Amino acid sequence: MSAALETRGLCKNFGALAVANAIDFRLERGARHALIGPNGAGKTTFVNLVTGALRPSAGRILIDGGDVTALPQAQRVKRGLARTFQLNTLFRGLSVLENVCLAIGERLGVAGDMHRPAGSRRIVIDEAYAALERLGIADEARRPVRELPYGRQRLVELAVALGLEPKVLLLDEPAAGVPSAESGVIVDIIESLPADIALLIIEHDMDLVFRLARRITVLVQGAVLVEGTPQEIAGDARVREVYLGERA
Amino acid sequence: MRADAVGGAAPQAVEALARAHRLKPWELAPWLAAIAAYFLFPSYLPLGAQILIAILFTLSIDLILGYAGIVTLGQSAFFGAGAYTAGLLAAHGWGEPISGLAAAAAVAGLLGLASGAVILRTRGLSLLMLTLVIAEMLQEAANKAGDITGGADGLQGMEVWPLLGHFEFGLFGRTAYVYCLVVLFLLWLVARRIVHSPFGRSLTGIRENEARMHAIGSPVFRRRLVIYAFAAALSGIAGALLAETTQFVGLDSLGFERSGSALIMLIIGGVGRLYGPFIGVPLYMVAQDRFAQADPVYWDFWIGLLLIIVVVFARGGLLGLAERLLRRRGRKP
């Protein structure tokens, strides 16, 4: 069976610098997979390549077995790929509810409609509101995103991505910048996501990785160092070296 | 437990959004004012028509700047294209005004589509400059093609037929005023409909955060191109209205001053609200009529100063400060 997401020999060079070096990667359906690595290992570059924000220098990207290497971002989203951003990337001037409505409208293919008022499509608004209720932020629905505390904005970030009903969800440091007291909420929500969504979590926080992930890929200097179960990674001498080396 | 707490708010938030597009009573205020002006200031109707035309032009800029976030310095390209289209038709034997507007809208809209398809691929400074380049290019073309356009002397010999075969464009500007008012009202309805449509909402999304629009699968380029071409058509109609009501088209219809002053009127009124032009344009143009005729040099000076004060101390100042404070509070771990 084809993987939910796959890259083959994915390369990206900025001048002489190789930030992605022949990355072969498989994300199985329904996976709970983490991508870790020291600062500058190329994790975010990898996400940007997969989503189409960056063009690879070489290699292929497949979603559900279909080659999407040449497709623009929007088309990849239509194939079921969604992401969240490491730094909140939201429509700050719009209300929480409108943020989610935009995503749902795009998914349902009604966002290009110029004739009917947006408000007449209750189905979009109702679905958005229900999503906010599930994430426990329905009471903020009318507030502009920019007025929300950062931790709450993280939840909107998730709600927007989930509004796309993705098959593959890339979570770029989902709890970054959130006070540890509140990050538990985010972890709970991620744990309770439908099992058929393949998750790729890009993370620094090892506690979070070991709690959520069933497989881990370690990226170092743009290349895959090792992949395995959490136990294998925890016991791997090379991984320890990379992380201890960085700490020293 | 949480669902109970917000149970009451649920319909509220959803209802509010579902009703956002409904016409509110105060939205009729500018139209009532415009009708009142017709009876109260009969000797100012020519100025009134100019104001209505400028509102339409500024409205077209608001659509792309205020909603899609495209900063343009060259919207006059489309205004001028529309003006010359209607003007040339009327100078060559077809002076029917309404079809003149339609032709102007088509030419300007196509021009917007073609130039937009090229320049909307760029960003930031390049985009800003290319909007200017397109306008300069057209102005240079109109200037050099003097045989057709009359060059720097302007297009002479327009003959506009009576409106609907009945109403002459007379000296007192009554027909012109009503004509412009009706056209503006109809196009405002269309613009309003677009702004409140899902398409309009997605434009706001593009303005607020383009990266995220890509990430939710929005065809950003296409959306921008559509509104760019639509706004170009609106500008073209505004230009055609000016040509038909004044029976003249000059090179200044394509000039930077027109785009620049429309931008200023929009800022004074408020960007991205659809009503900014209705406040900013009359204020600016009435003031200009009163003060600028005595000394246009002083006028430019004070307008420049006002612009700087608004931008530096009123916009970037207070709002920017509040935003920075909020952001800092939010980031604190």
Add this chain to the structure above:
Amino acid sequence: MSAILAAIVSIAFHGLAYAMVLYLISVGLSVTMGLMGFVNLAHGVFAAAGGFVMTRLMNGYGVPFPLAVAAAFLAVGAGSMVLERLLYRRLYGADELSQVLMSVGLIFMSVAAAKFLWGPLAQPMTPPAYLSGQLDLGFRAFPAYRSFLIVAGAVVVTLLWLGLERTRFGARIRAAVDNRRMAQSIGIDTGRLFTWTFALGSALAALGGALGADILAIDPAYALEHLVYFLIVVAVGGLGSIRGPFFAALLLGIADTGFKYLLPEFGAFFIYALTLAILLWRPQGLFGRV
């Protein structure tokens, strides 16, 4: 055959002189946009101010040419520092629209002020006697002032590039353009650096405006009339680049001279088309980074 050759030499010569003026004026704009991220449409105001200071000093007070040029350089540089501290600084990092509007406001004010002070006409520029007439190079005679313009421009450009390569100030500018946060973290006072860079860029624009008064006439609407050309140089050259705008200025200067010489009936039309084509091909400019 020789007529064609003569035309080519003539286009190259005048194009080169023009390019020097365009580069001197625009290089500061490129740095302001690249370093401070400021869309300063009012940059031409500094060039115009330089031209006014020089022509007023020469025509009104009989100040010798070199002194008048130096005065324009220094006065505009100093004046721009005040503006930077007072206005520009407040909008670093603001949205594009605010920056555009503020600089449009500055243009309006400066155009009005120039009209009020000196009237609507262009200021005549008479080169000193020793730079007037023709310079005979044996195979051909060239206008002396334009020849001087090319040489002076080349000297300033060389000094500027050497200065940026060799001095600590230059190294700091390059570091800050490259990576502002890094520059700050190694202790560069970017606030002061910006002020001085801005002043240098403006002073260079004044120099270009003054020396080039013979090519771009000094009239009140100067900053508006030539705005597109300055922007083209920067956008085609690549934002933040020091050398990019030089090649863009060369291209623009020579192409514009050539088109206007060979196809005067089309005016500046082809230059705009060329700009459009180049930016379509390379949206970040010829020498800009991705």
